[in-house]
Amino acid sequence: MLTxxxxxxxxxxxxxFQNFSFTLGERGLLVLRGRNGCGKTSLLKxxxxxIPPADGCIYFDGENIKKDMDSYxxxxxxxxxxxxxxxxxxxxxxxxxxxxxxxxxEMMNAAIIYFDIENVLEMPVYMLSQGxxxxxxxxxLMLSSASLWLLDEPLANLDADxxxxxxxxxxxxxxxxxxxxxxxxxxxELEIGMEIDVSVFCKRI
Amino acid sequence: xxxxxxxxIKTIIRSKGVMLSYVIFFIIIASLFPFSIxxxxxxLKSIGVGVVWVAALLSSTLTxxxxxxxxxxxxxxxxxxxxxxxxxxxxxxxxxSNWLVSGLPIVFVSxxxxxxxxxxxxxxxxxxxxLLLGTPVISTIGVMGAxxxxxxxxxxxxxxxxxMPLYIxxxxxxxxxxxxxxFGYDSEQFMVNMVGIIFIFLITLPLSVWSSALSLKIAxxx
Numbered sequence: 478m479l480t481x482x483x484x485x486x487x488x489x490x491x492x493x494f495q496n497f498s499f500t501l502g503e504r505g506l507l508v509l510r511g512r513n514g515c516g517k518t519s520l521l522k523x524x525x526x527x528i529p530p531a532d533g534c535i536y537f538d539g540e541n542i543k544k545d546m547d548s549y550x551x552x553x554x555x556x557x558x559x560x561x562x563x564x565x566x567x568x569x570x571x572x573x574x575x576x577x578x579x580x581x582x583e584m585m586n587a588a589i590i591y592f593d594i595e596n597v598l599e600m601p602v603y604m605l606s607q608g609x610x611x612x613x614x615x616x617x618l619m620l621s622s623a624s625l626w627l628l629d630e631p632l633a634n635l636d637a638d639x640x641x642x643x644x645x646x647x648x649x650x651x652x653x654x655x656x657x658x659x660x661x662x663x664x665x666e667l668e669i670g671m672e673i674d675v676s677v678f679c680k681r682i
Numbered sequence: 683x684x685x686x687x688x689x690x691i692k693t694i695i696r697s698k699g700v701m702l703s704y705v706i707f708f709i710i711i712a713s714l715f716p717f718s719i720x721x722x723x724x725x726l727k728s729i730g731v732g733v734v735w736v737a738a739l740l741s742s743t744l745t746x747x748x749x750x751x752x753x754x755x756x757x758x759x760x761x762x763x764x765x766x767x768x769x770x771x772x773x774x775x776x777x778x779s780n781w782l783v784s785g786l787p788i789v790f791v792s793x794x795x796x797x798x799x800x801x802x803x804x805x806x807x808x809x810x811x812x813l814l815l816g817t818p819v820i821s822t823i824g825v826m827g828a829x830x831x832x833x834x835x836x837x838x839x840x841x842x843x844x845x846m847p848l849y850i851x852x853x854x855x856x857x858x859x860x861x862x863x864x865f866g867y868d869s870e871q872f873m874v875n876m877v878g879i880i881f882i883f884l885i886t887l888p889l890s891v892w893s894s895a896l897s898l899k900i901a902x903x904x
Contacts, residue, residue: 525764528903551766559757563689565696570689577685579765601696 478502479524479625479656484533486519493519497533499673501658503624504651508672509660517660518557521627524658525555537625551579554623556631560614564603568594568613571602572620580620588619592642608634615643618650626650628659683775686762690779693752700748704741704784705791711737712795723800730799731809731860737795738788738813739849742820743842745784749776749828750898751837759832760902769895777818777825777890785817809860815879816856822883822890823848829894833901855879 479501486493493516501507509517522528524535526546535542542549562571572589576582589595592612602610611634618626626647632640647657694701715733716726753759762772792813796806827845831837859875 527760527764547766547768550764553764555761555764557757557760559755559760561757561761563693563752563758564756565693566689570692574685574689575761578762578767 478536478538479505479658480536481524482534482536484520484523484535485531486516486523486528487531488519492531495532501656503654503656505656506647506651507658509658510662510672518629521555521557521629521658521660525553525627526550527555552623553625553627554579554618554621555627555629556614556617557629558633560610561617562602562610562614565601567599567601568605569598571613572616575617576620580617581622582620584620588616591619591646592616592639608636608639611635612639615646618643618646624655626655626657626659628657630661631659632661683767683771686772686775687779687782690776691782694748694779694783701783701787704744705787707744708737708741708788708791709795711740713798716798726799727801730796730801731805732857733799734792734795734809734813735816735853735857735860738785738792738817739820739846739853741788742784742817742824743845745780746824746828746841746845747838749780749825750832754832754901759898763898763902769898770891772898773825773829773891773894776894777821777887780825781818781821785813785821788817789813805860808862812856812860812875812879815859815876815883816852819852819879819883819886820849822886823852826886826890826894826897829897829901832898851882852879855882 481497481499484497485495486497497520499507509520511517519528523530526535526542526549537549537552561575563574566574572580572585573582576585589598592615594613594616597605597609597613602613605613615631628647631643631647635643647659650657712733715729719725719729750759753762763769789810792809793806796809801809823845824841827841827848828837830844831841834840855875855878859872859879862872862875
């Protein structure tokens with residue numbers, strides 16, 4: 478269970494949002510909505526532990542995440558706007574790298590088949606389009622055993638069929654007891670989970 | 683950690699001659715001096731070691747920007763900081779890969795460059811030993827400088843200005859060790875310089891690892 482308790486976010490001395498709270502249990506999906514600049518990305522980064530909140534606390538399974546960040550990092554997978562892919566390496570090499578860092582190599586074949594990326598495995602990433610690079614980045618979702626996914630605009634640059642693959646994966650993750658927090662400008666096609674408009678808490682002018 | 687080292691080395695090798703450019707720059711710098719000061723063998727022999735060390739330091743600064751820049755730009759760095767891997771291991775991996783692609787080649791190429799300065803074989807071997815001990819320190823300090831400036835625009839000059847003063851102690855002990863044979867220093871001088879380099883390494887390594895990890899965290903918070 479993830480509990481966000483009165484989080485306030487400040488960036489560069491400017492207050493982005495204040496007193497943001499929610500609780501997400503197992504099988505929970507939270508979709509963050511809001512206008513550009515309201516703090517969706519900042520909120521995801523705060524939850525990931527990448528940036529500290531100006532105020533408030535985050536609890537994971539009842540424990541303040543600051544007490545044991547090492548354990549918390551094993552439980553989360555964060556995918557931001559950037560894909561985390563080395564453009565000079567091939568797709569396979571990138572996936573192998575992330576497997577060695579924090580993934581499960583035994584899931585590699587299933588992930589490759591699910592995302593239908595067999596044909597591009599030996600291509601260097603710089604030769605792929607933005608959409609394909611996003612697809613490769615999302616393949617990591619299947620290589621990870623993290624219980625909480627933090628996804629910032631995961632469907633950006635994706636074709637409709639690939640977006641559907643991702644949404645099915647998210648639904649399966651929730652069905653299997655995982656938790657997903659994602660920001661999106663698109664309609665919630667899954668029709669499950671809850672939505673929060675971060676703009677409501679946004680204080681930046 | 684091994685994955686990061688393998689990744690970095692593959693990236694450099696595929697970067698179309700970048701690795702070669704460090705070595706060529708080193709050779710060019712070291713080769714320029716005889717043109718400017720003439721070909722008096724005794725003078726060249728007396729300055730050769732110092733020139734090789736300065737060339738090693740200058741060429742190492744070419745590698746620094748690449749240490750974190752690409753990973754920062756493509757999002758790999760933020761993923762690594764969030765991964766279940768200690769940030770200190772990330773830094774250690776970067777130091778090792780920096781040394782493997784820049785420091786280690788210079789150790790071997792210094793033998794070639796030493797021929798320009800007519801250094802005898804035993805002195806070349808001592809020079810190579812000194813560089814073998816000193817280049818890891820150069821990489822350690824260099825990676826620290828690169829971490830301090832990650833994310834900055836035009837960080838290249840700033841990084842070089844930051845690390846150059848920090849290189850001075852290793853330059854003093856390294857060239858001192860290299861010259862201990864050339865100028866007939868006794869074994870005590872040899873040991874003092876060797877222990878000096880090792881001591882600097884033992885001080886800078888934990889400092890670099892800790893401060894670099896903190897710097898990366900701060901850079902990613904921006």
